[in-house]
Structures are given as structure tokens and as C-alpha cells.
Amino acid sequence: MLIKTSRDGFTHPVPSDITPRAVYEGRRDLMKLLAGGVAGASLAGWAGREAMAQQTTRPNKLAALPGAKSAVAGAMVMDKITDYKDASSYNNFYEFGTDKGDPVKNAHTLKTTPWTVEIEGLVKKPGKYTLEDLLKLSAQEERIYRLRCVEGWSMVVPWVGYSLAELIKRVEPLGSAKYVEFLTLADPKTMPFVGSAVLDWPYAEGLRMDEAMHPLTLLTFGMYGEVLPNQNGAPVRLVVPWKYGFKSAKSIVKIRFTDKQPATAWNKAARQEYGFYSNVNPNVDHPRWSQATERRIGEDGLFAKKRKTLMFNGYEAQVGQLYAGMDLKANY
Secondary structure, rough: OOOOOOOOOOOOOOHHHHHOOOHHHHHHHHHHHHHOOOHHHHHHHHHHHHHHOOOOOOOOOEEEEEEOOOOOOOOOOOOOOOOOOHOOOOOHHHHHOOOOHHHHHHHOOOOOOOOEEEEEHHHHHHHHEEHHHHHOOOOOOEEEEEOOOOEEEEEEEEEEEEEEEHEEEEEEEEEOOOEEEEEEOOOOOOOOOOOOOOOOOOOOOEEHHHHHHHOOOOOEEOOEEEEHHHHHHHOOOOOOOOOOOOOOOOOEEEEEEEEEEEEOOOOOOOOOOOOOOEOOOOOOOOOOOOOOOEEEEEOOOOOOEEEEEOOOHHHHHHHHHHHHHOOOOOOO
């Protein structure tokens, strides 16, 4: 499928698949009208349900990490937030096992203090940042993002962090830097499945520079108003909401700027199944899973229907222009 450019920069191939900008920006205006008593009781009830769906309830499991509501376009989706119990116990983190329940059982062995992230490669200011340095680098924001796994399930998670671009600007990449590589900790003493044959360790992921600089790309330190649980990628991870979940590297210890496209973990393991870009695309199936629909975790009742997957996971308006003119089937 080709993404076509237009005078406005981007033409949506299926406009009905995403919420028009005027609609979701107008919800705030609707709330103001409701507060002034203009709308009727039925609309007030609808608005109340919308607001309830967006309330982040702190689980009181870990240290608090509050974030201000983000003003970045697309950063606060209106979908119902997944329960913390589900989001913190149904995970892929192969350093702790291959079953969805393995990370929550095994990740208690991960030591997250002290923690250092090394910045290297094609930058003017390489160096090492402690976790405390990173936490203070920019104001923390809450971002409510959809999370879509290539296996056909999804969640909605309130993350806490700031745009990765804030860190990138500090280290001043050279003009020759075209890609950013992210490496996860690989410590067999605290991560029992490191060394297994399932992947090449350490886990590596990468983004094109313009993807890394996009304001929706989140350097993430928390979720649900608290610091990240170990099983969710503590103490610092990436969240790239328009890509499949495996692109969002967890427990990051190194960020490398390079002029060459980095080799990534799943692409090395199965090149025919996992491309470098791995953008959410309902029109390009994985060899083992259809990408046309998804199962939303927490909506597993007897009559629950699968949701229609949105192009770029519903972030087409924000990121589609990054891929203008690209063949998204060839560049999967």
C-alpha cells in the first residue's frame, strides 16, 4: 500500500478508520457546554462515562511518579484504560520467560538501582546518564496510549515520561546520524532467560531519526501514576504507540546514534516475519496472525467482539506523513 501525499501533507486512505481532528478536539468544547448546562442529561451522562474512562487510578503498589496531562497532539486517547492488574501481569519480556505470565513471576530479580544509560555514537555530547539525571531532564507528562501487540491483542495504558526528543536535543546528534539504536540490559544473573536460544542478546531495537524525534515517541519512567514495575520495563523504557509493542525497548542501558539501520532483535530472529519499521497496519498480516482485528485485554466476556485495528494504531493523523510515498507492504 502506498501512502499518498497531498497539499496538506497527507491523505488518509480510509478516513473512516480514525477520529477526525475536529471531533476529538471538540470534546473539550463539549465538556465546557455541559458544565454550563447547555446540553441535556443524556449528553451529560455520555460525557461522564468518557471522563470516567480517562481517570487514572493509582494502584499504590510502587513509588508515585505523577505527570501533568500532556498537550501533545494524539497523546491522550479517549479509549477506556486497561486495568492495572492486566497491564502489569500480561506482558512480553523474553528476558524473564516466553509465557505472558512469566515476567510478573520472575522479574523481581531485576535490580533497577543504581541505573545508568550510556549515550554513544554520532553525537556531540556522548556520556552516561544516571536514572536521576534522566528523571530531571524534562517535565514528566501522562500520556494515555493504545498499545498494540503483533500477536493480535491490545491495551490502553497511561504512561508517564517525556518525549525522547528532549534527550536527543541535549546530546546534539551529528548530521550523519540517521538512526537511533536502543539496547536492553542483558544480565543472566538477574534475567533468567538471557542466554536462551529464542533471541540474540542483548535485545536491540531501533528507530529512524525522524521517528525518534517525533513528539509521540516517549521516554518512559512510569505508568498509572507510579514508577514502572520491573515486568513492564523498569526503570526506563521506550513507548512508540504507532508501532507494534516489540519496537518499544524495555530496561534501556544504551542509546546509540548511527548512520546505518541497526539490526533489531526480532528482525534478526525471523527476518521474513518482522520488519524494521513494524508499524501497526491492518492491511499487512503477520504470517501467523491477522492484523485486521485485535482483542482488547479486559474485554474478554462471552459476547466480546474483536476491535477493528486502526492504521498506525489510530495515530495516522500524527505520524502518517513520516511514511509518505513509502510502500508499507514492502517496508513492513
